[in-house]
Each structure stands twice: as C-alpha cells, then as structure tokens.
Amino acid sequence: xxxxxxxxxxxxxxxxxxxxxxxxxxxxxxxxxxxxxxxxxxxxxxxxxxxxxxxxxxxxxxxxxxxxxxxxxxxxxxxxxxxxxxxxxxxxxxxxxxxxxxxxxxxxxxxxxxxxxxxxx
Amino acid sequence: xxxxxxxxxxxxxxxxxxxxxxxxxxxxxxxxxxxxxxxxxxxxxxxxxxxxxxxxxxxxxxxxxxxxxxxxxxxxxxxxxxxxxxxxxxxxxxxxxxxxxxxxxxxxx
Numbered sequence: 001x002x003x004x005x006x007x008x009x010x011x012x013x014x015x016x017x018x019x020x021x022x023x024x025x026x027x028x029x030x031x032x033x034x035x036x037x038x039x040x041x042x043x044x045x046x047x048x049x050x051x052x053x054x055x056x057x058x059x060x061x062x063x064x065x066x067x068x069x070x071x072x073x074x075x076x077x078x079x080x081x082x083x084x085x086x087x088x089x090x091x092x093x094x095x096x097x098x099x100x101x102x103x104x105x106x107x108x109x110x111x112x113x114x115x116x117x118x119x120x121x
Numbered sequence: 122x123x124x125x126x127x128x129x130x131x132x133x134x135x136x137x138x139x140x141x142x143x144x145x146x147x148x149x150x151x152x153x154x155x156x157x158x159x160x161x162x163x164x165x166x167x168x169x170x171x172x173x174x175x176x177x178x179x180x181x182x183x184x185x186x187x188x189x190x191x192x193x194x195x196x197x198x199x200x201x202x203x204x205x206x207x208x209x210x211x212x213x214x215x216x217x218x219x220x221x222x223x224x225x226x227x228x229x230x
Contacts, residue, residue, distance in 0.1 A: 108165075111164035
C-alpha cells in the first residue's frame, strides 16, 4: 500500500519561497500515475495546486501557475513543490496525493497526512 | 472551470439515520466525480469514484449515484465514525483542472 509523507519548513516569510517534498513509500514515483499537491487553508476547503508525471510533465492550477513549480526525483522516490512570492493567503495545510491510474488522473486515491505551512514575518 | 455546489452545508443527524448529500456541477461533469471524507486533523479519504464505485475498504453503507450535473452520496445508516466533512471533486478539461465542492458537514444531532 502506497504511503506519502510531506516534509518542509512550517514557517515561511512573506515574499519568500515555500518548498515541500513528498516522500513516497510502498510505490514508485516512476509508475504511470500523476502525483499532485492539494492545499487547505485553516477552516476552509480544498484547492488543487498541480500535478506531475514521472516524465517531468506538469499541469498547474491556472490560479497559481505563475508562482508554482513542481519537480520529481525518481532516484529518491519523491516529488517536490515550490510556491514563490508567498503571502499570508498561502497559509494552509499542504497535502501530496496520488492520482488515479490512467493516462489522466480523475481522482486522488492516496494522500499524505498533510503539513501546515504558515506565512508570517 | 466547473463549479461544484454541495448541499446542504450542514446536516444534523443521529446515529442510525440515513444521510443524503448532494453535489451539483455547473456544467456537465460526466461520471468522473469522486467523494471524500475528511475528519478533523486528517487528510481526505477517497470514498467513491466514477460517481458510484466504492474505493477499496469503504463500507457498503456508503453509496454514490448520479451523472452529468447532479450527484448524490448516501450513507444508509450513520455510524459514529461517519460524522465528518464530505467533499465532492471533479476533473475537467485539458490541461486538467481539479475542483472540489465546498463540503457538507455531517454532525451529530
């Protein structure tokens, strides 16, 4: 059974860069699935950030596309997220998730436990 | 972008009662609609995919139905562990955009 685990700083300064890594165990980031990031501001709903395939191909939410970058490291079996020029509005629990099998993902069948990132000076 | 609307926002019920949650898509969403359960401090858990297929390990009391713009999640008889927030989710277009509904809270009456 695949397991995902997010890690990274819990506090980022405004205008800085948020960087998170998702370590995958029990499965391979090189498999034919898309790997996603989803975030949830405190007390609010879920927002999809973007996804990455093992080839390095990415798709991003248009609302965040100008400030987001994702990468994948097959040797370390992990994938990463960067959000640039952060503001308080980027404060959220960030989840990594595995997309459903197939050429395109339609849902998320495994999730990490989430990590809270606060943006504050 | 497809907008998902969930109703009601809150559903207050007692254990053993039936819960019926609605998710409406702003435009035709086909059958690629999923439902998740989220408990406080936990990640979402996939319950239903393709509108009506139960995910691995999900009890039979959870069922999904619907197509196009109107979808329903039914919990036939609420167990104490079912009190949580439920989100619907759908993928649209290419490049893809995944959208979540605002959620329905099922709490104890």
